[in-house]
Amino acid sequence: LRAVKLQNGKLEFDADSPEPTVPVGSVRVRVLQAGICETDLQLVAGYMGFEGVLGHEFVGIAESGRFVGQRVVGEINCVCNDCDRCRNGHGNHCPNRTVIGILNHDGAFADYVVVPEANLHVVPDAISDDEATLVEPIAAALRIPEQVDLYPGMRCVVVGDGRLGNLCAQTLLHAKCEVTVVGKHADKLKTFQRMGIQTCLLADKEAILPAQLAVDCAGSSSGLQTAISLVQPLGTVVMKTTVVEEHSLALAPIVIDEIQVVGSRCGPFDKAIQSLLERQFQLNDFVSGRYPIEQFGAAFAHAKEKNALKLILKL
Amino acid sequence: LRAVKLQNGKLEFDADSPEPTVPVGSVRVRVLQAGICETDLQLVAGYMGFEGVLGHEFVGIAESGRFVGQRVVGEINCVCNDCDRCRNGHGNHCPNRTVIGILNHDGAFADYVVVPEANLHVVPDAISDDEATLVEPIAAALRIPEQVDLYPGMRCVVVGDGRLGNLCAQTLLHAKCEVTVVGKHADKLKTFQRMGIQTCLLADKEAILPAQLAVDCAGSSSGLQTAISLVQPLGTVVMKTTVVEEHSLALAPIVIDEIQVVGSRCGPFDKAIQSLLERQFQLNDFVSGRYPIEQFGAAFAHAKEKNALKLILKL
Numbered sequence: 001l002r003a004v005k006l007q008n009g010k011l012e013f014d015a016d017s018p019e020p021t022v023p024v025g026s027v028r029v030r031v032l033q034a035g036i037c038e039t040d041l042q043l044v045a046g047y048m049g050f051e052g053v054l055g056h057e058f059v060g061i062a063e064s065g066r067f068v069g070q071r072v073v074g075e076i077n078c079v080c081n082d083c084d085r086c087r088n089g090h091g092n093h094c095p096n097r098t099v100i101g102i103l104n105h106d107g108a109f110a111d112y113v114v115v116p117e118a119n120l121h122v123v124p125d126a127i128s129d130d131e132a133t134l135v136e137p138i139a140a141a142l143r144i145p146e147q148v149d150l151y152p153g154m155r156c157v158v159v160g161d162g163r164l165g166n167l168c169a170q171t172l173l174h175a176k177c178e179v180t181v182v183g184k185h186a187d188k189l190k191t192f193q194r195m196g197i198q199t200c201l202l203a204d205k206e207a208i209l210p211a212q213l214a215v216d217c218a219g220s221s222s223g224l225q226t227a228i229s230l231v232q233p234l235g236t237v238v239m240k241t242t243v244v245e246e247h248s249l250a251l252a253p254i255v256i257d258e259i260q261v262v263g264s265r266c267g268p269f270d271k272a273i274q275s276l277l278e279r280q281f282q283l284n285d286f287v288s289g290r291y292p293i294e295q296f297g298a299a300f301a302h303a304k305e306k307n308a309l310k311l312i313l314k315l
Numbered sequence: 316l317r318a319v320k321l322q323n324g325k326l327e328f329d330a331d332s333p334e335p336t337v338p339v340g341s342v343r344v345r346v347l348q349a350g351i352c353e354t355d356l357q358l359v360a361g362y363m364g365f366e367g368v369l370g371h372e373f374v375g376i377a378e379s380g381r382f383v384g385q386r387v388v389g390e391i392n393c394v395c396n397d398c399d400r401c402r403n404g405h406g407n408h409c410p411n412r413t414v415i416g417i418l419n420h421d422g423a424f425a426d427y428v429v430v431p432e433a434n435l436h437v438v439p440d441a442i443s444d445d446e447a448t449l450v451e452p453i454a455a456a457l458r459i460p461e462q463v464d465l466y467p468g469m470r471c472v473v474v475g476d477g478r479l480g481n482l483c484a485q486t487l488l489h490a491k492c493e494v495t496v497v498g499k500h501a502d503k504l505k506t507f508q509r510m511g512i513q514t515c516l517l518a519d520k521e522a523i524l525p526a527q528l529a530v531d532c533a534g535s536s537s538g539l540q541t542a543i544s545l546v547q548p549l550g551t552v553v554m555k556t557t558v559v560e561e562h563s564l565a566l567a568p569i570v571i572d573e574i575q576v577v578g579s580r581c582g583p584f585d586k587a588i589q590s591l592l593e594r595q596f597q598l599n600d601f602v603s604g605r606y607p608i609e610q611f612g613a614a615f616a617h618a619k620e621k622n623a624l625k626l627i628l629k630l
Contacts, residue, residue, distance in 0.1 A: 090549060224566065241570070
């Protein structure tokens, strides 16, 4: 079986990966395709110290269980269902969890991925494979309205014009917020302008009115400082970026301006699927390329290019 | 007139400071005594780039206005009352503000300090000069329950066994939280134990159960990382420490554990005075020394000693 594995800090293709074992309660999913996420790039850079098969954004066909034969996507946190956090509805923070393609759980850059049946969601026929591959990052964007009260006219800034910045900006736009995306790439910013989202080059950020909410999707350690500088006193910064390196930044403004910084990770798959059915997200330009899994190297290189959005690996 | 001034990064005593001018709406207050705060130490280290008379914790006698002849304390944010933030009740974040002894406003390490009349609060006779000098830092501690919902039994950790950590721990104790103070100084921790507050040496912090709330009062850039490491997923970190230097720290845990970091600065003077009247705070060991203002150098040196709590300058 084919798999792309991270080992000793290097990505390697294994054409002869062993058949995965399927624990009770889990399902083997035949992967149709999987997306490359900023987190994958960070994992290759050493984040989490992960070793194994990468990939946590995928769509596939369930090979057993109650969804057998159907197209499914899978939540990435595999939880114990037995601890206090699981029982209190905070399973995503289960201390015993594995995380598909991120923590002690082989991921979806492979012919098969093994997923707890409880994590699976059936993909309605109206949703394409490309769209289904985006359910995981869309859910992550939809985590924001679960954590922060958004309201029409709320002045919001998204720092970062990449994959996640795009989905977060669209999430805020859908809540009728007044959104400005700050990015480094004039070409990428045009995509936002076409959606009716205001944009600003990072170099010109002084011109932006202080925002009530800033979302850091920069994918680099400088994004948080930028987000803090763009938010007004008593405002909120949502942190989406996880980076392997330490941040070095002046945090006194958080205290002086009594800013709230809210960490934000995984979100609701059901709402993400519903939003796709309702065509809430404009995704026509979202996939920048598709590669057979054997060409993972080219796909990862493409994902790092400054104008790239989502890259897809096909199985 | 006497004054202790910060100039070119150095504290200097001026025995011949000019008579301060008193704008309309402001009152000259004859200072009785003033406290040395961690922020003063940071200001001397270059924080805020402040130059002028230091001192923002004081009690004195109003020399004019409706409180003439009475003992008063003063809120430190001097605001315009004319901008959106002032009109919306967020005057502490007025962009046009000066801050007594911190930002473009001479402070109270002097015979006289000039304070907007609206900032003054009369000190009831039952409150001593030492207690009145603590109204400002007590108000800062009482900002926490304005920002975070505290509840009986809430597991809280205070990082830092100094002046502000002490008042914050007592604030949490009063809300019937289960408080543990983490500090570096076994002697200082004994003060907390006498108040029925649990303590833990920083070196032993792994033994602490993950908290629902951690308050960073460490007064150094490492405090935030410690606070983050002690809080459970979906927990809250209140940031009280402002330091001049940049922080270098791993912030990925904020995202992974979806922690909220809440900056917290100035608080309610009226509630602080009320809490003193109700003897809510145990302050008998709180003042470590009193110095005539001419001996400010010895007082500042004492304030930096590891077992020191509040140092007082007498006018």
